[in-house]
Amino acid sequence: MxxxxxxxxxxxxxxxxxxxxxxxxxxxxxxxxxxxxxxxxxxxxxxxxxxxxxxxxxxxxxxxxxxxxxxxxxxxxxxxxxxxxxxxxxxxxxxxxxxxxxxPVPHLLPLLRWEQRQLPVLVVATDRVGADIVALQPDGADLTETVAGDTMHITRSHPGGWSQRRFQQRAEDRWEANATLVAGRLAELVDEVRPRAVVVTGDVRAVQFLRDKSSSRVADLLHEVQGPYDTTDAAVDQAADVLRRLAEADVAAVIDAFRRERGQADRATGGISDTLNTLARHQVDTLLLVDEPRLLARPAYAGPKPDQVGATVGALTALGVDEPVQAPVGDVATWAALATGARVIAVPAELADQVPDGIGAILRYTT
The missing domain is CATH 3.30.960 (Translation, Eukaryotic Peptide Chain Release Factor Subunit 1; Chain A)
Structure with a gap:
């Protein structure tokens, strides 16, 4: 053991x-x-x-x-x-x-429901000298690092007279140069971590410089959080709300795609029998399961291989299974989806009316 x-x-x-x-x-x-x-x-x-x-x-x-x-x-x-x-x-x-x-099959949907909300994110607390960056990853392999630029002439002075403008310009130039360093390292981390978002906070001017110096692929990921979030710890807490909204938007996009394909009578199906049949044929790209225990506990049948699934004993007999076992449809469908490389989406119970009978699929292809 x-x-x-x-x-x-x-x-x-x-x-x-x-x-x-x-x-x-x-x-x-x-x-x-x-x-x-x-x-x-x-x-x-x-x-x-x-x-x-x-x-x-x-x-x-x-x-x-x-x-x-x-x-x-x-x-x-x-x-x-x-x-x-x-x-x-x-x-x-x-x-x-x-x-x-x-x-006969594991109960995985609660874990998958939690994991679909765990999106990789970079959290940046920046100031005029540089930035602290934290990479939060679903596998728990978090990374923290500091990017520090040149602090020479970083503090604005007020000497008065003709020299004031020169000192201020030096400070602006140095802030901008430091933002360029941060943006460069941030681009490297975006390639490495593949975050769903980059949550940035800190000095307003430094944040603007960072946005200006970032490439479009990084800038498109930036979410600025307002308020006293001048440390990464505080910004990490705020990042949770950003990721929650993004995860909800991801689920909404899947539901929209499901409804669109069903409306076209094209690459989508719903209901226990049809969905399990497409899982058995390895047709499913994305499985949708409404996260409501009453719906997921309805009976289905499985064979010794995870893609041997069906709504009835007869469906399993047709797949060559002599002794089908009964198990909750949510577990049977999830197990088959994972075995065939399909994505599994837990749909919140309040959106149950969007998925008829609580189970459906977006298909890779139609027969």
């Missing part, structure tokens, strides 16, 4: 043999006995998993993660197959609802 704490991506789970443990354990709390509360929650989850048939040695391995889960985050996510732990995450927010299961 082995465990892994490597940053395995959700997509890398595709094709792993089942059955699977799916655990979303609430590890939140500030009270002194939070660790004891987490232990009690895990004990209840362990009993449920053992009753469902999960191996005891696997549960022992998972327990080692639960013992140190608090205060590492507010949700401990563990996905394991029958042999080993495949993925471990600590999420910063408590789960909407705790979840524990041992079944």
């Amino acid at each position: 082995t465990s892994t704490q490597a940053r395995t991506t959700v997509a890398e789970l595709a094709g792993a043999p089942g059955p699977f443990v799916s655990l979303y354990l609430d590890t939140s709390g500030q009270v002194p006995d939070t660790a004891q509360q987490v232990e009690l929650r895990w004990r209840a989850a362990r009993r449920q998993l053992a009753t469902a048939g999960a191996p005891e040695d696997l549960l022992d391995t998972i327990e080692s993660f639960t013992e140190r889960a608090h205060p590492g985050g507010d949700t401990l996510v563990v996905i394991a197959d029958a042999e080993r732990v495949r993925l471990v995450r600590q999420l910063p927010q408590p789960p909407a609802a705790e979840f524990v299961a041992y079944g």
Whole structure:
């Protein structure tokens, strides 16, 4: 029995043999006995998993993660197959609802829903000397660096008379030169990190110089935040709102594309049966699932391979599966999408009317 704490991506789970443990354990709390509360929650989850048939040695391995889960985050996510732990995450927010299961396919949508909001971003706090830059990346590999320019003549003086204008111009020239240095390094980091946004704050004049000196591909990513955000720590907090709005816009764009393709009777389909059929044929480019437990819990069927999916036992028989297993449609569809290289989008429950029956797909091609 082995465990892994490597940053395995959700997509890398595709094709792993089942059955699977799916655990979303609430590890939140500030009270002194939070660790004891987490232990009690895990004990209840362990009993449920053992009753469902999960191996005891696997549960022992998972327990080692639960013992140190608090205060590492507010949700401990563990996905394991029958042999080993495949993925471990600590999420910063408590789960909407705790979840524990041992079944033929893993429960991945809550994790994917969280990940679709974790966009890479560069945060820049700039002044007339240079800038502090923080790169925040979904895989946790954050980077911080300082770009410092020439400070000579950087402070405006007021000597009066004919020399005042000369001193001011020297200061302006130096600020501009420093902004050029920052813009150059920022362009390199944009190529390296591929951020969804560059959130910039600091001295108003320095921000303007930075915008003027940035190439169009960088300038198009700039989001200036107003207020007393003269440090990267404060700007990082503000960046969360920028990224939230961008993530919501990304989902809205997918929904618009889905509606447009359905309106043209072209590259989109909806409903359990049709969507699962297109997943089985590897046609799906983007899977849309409405994040509403009642809809996602409806039954579907799967075979030993993740692309063997269907709405009925007969659909699986037609795929050559002798003994189909029943599982929630949300899990079956997600698992098939990942196995066939499709993107999965969790659609907020308040937009359920945009996706008939709560499940749909934008297709790569039509037959």
